[in-house]
Amino acid sequence: MYNILIVDDEIEILELIEVYLKNDGYNVLKASNGEDALKIIDNEDVQLAIFDIMMHGVDGLQLCMKVRNKYNIPIIMLSAKSQDMDKINGLSMGADDYITKPFNPMELLARVKAQIRRYFYLCGANKVEDNKDVLEVKDLTINKRNHKVYAYGEEVKLTPTEYKILVLLATERGKIFDSEEIFKSIWKEKYFDGNNTVMAHMWRLREKIEYDPKQPKIIETVWGVGYKIDE
Structure with a gap:
């Protein structure tokens, strides 16, 4: 479940957005x-933030700039103004999108979905310094924080075992793993010659992440040796 932060000094707006986001499954x-x-962003795992520009104290533009100095989450700006300069200011401070009040809640919801989808395809880490939690290999993105995997821009559903195999290979790119190494690492059991478990899982994994499983470009086979993922 994604955590969405809404910041607005109008309680009615907060409650309206909250209802639509919760109904769509967001926290x-x-x-x-x-x-x-x-304080919330520093202490919670926030995946996207919605800031109103016109607020007392630290306004939305200042808040956007402060957040962008530390975090890489998507930010959508809200404003009662519709002048181009307000939009330009918001985007120049690091906002990813901008919507003018009054707005259609369904349009805001659509923009939230679009930003989250783009965020996890291209980046995936909450804090800039936490990018070690995201592995990007060719046309593949692995978010170790939430165990989500994207291939060619689309999320793929892996079993826990398939995910572990993929992370093992992607973490040590360039290293060739033979079937015995993979089996012992994933299943934590003794390996016997002729065991086709790894081969079977590898085929199913390739069916999910490769554009053409018969000619894999992500997980390569080193004939007679094992499997590897290169840079």
Whole structure:
């Protein structure tokens, strides 16, 4: 479940957005000012933030700039103004999208979905310094924080075993793993010659992540030796 932070000093707006986001399955965090929002972001695992520009104290533009200095989460700005300069200012401070009040809640929901989808395809880490939790290999993105895998921009559903095999190979790119090494690492059991377990799982894994499983480009076979993922 994704955590969405809403920051607005209008309680009615907070509650309206909260209802739509919760109905769509998101977990909602709320703040009515920039100071509280910063505390939440520092202490919670936030995947996306929605900031109102016009707030007392730390306004949305200042908040966006402060957050962007430390975090790489998507930010959507809200404003009652519709002038181009407000949009330009918001985007120049690091916002990813901008929507003008009054807005259609369904449009805001669609933009939230689009930003989260783009975020996890291309980045996936909450904090900039936490990018070690994301492995990017060719057309593959592995988010170790939430165990999500994207191939060619689409999320793929892996079994826990398939995921472990993929992470093992992707973590040590360039290293060739033979079937025995993979089996012992994943299943934690003694390996016997003729055991086709790894081969079977590898085929199913390739069916999910490779554009053409018969000519794999991500997980390569080193004939007579084993498997590897290169840079």
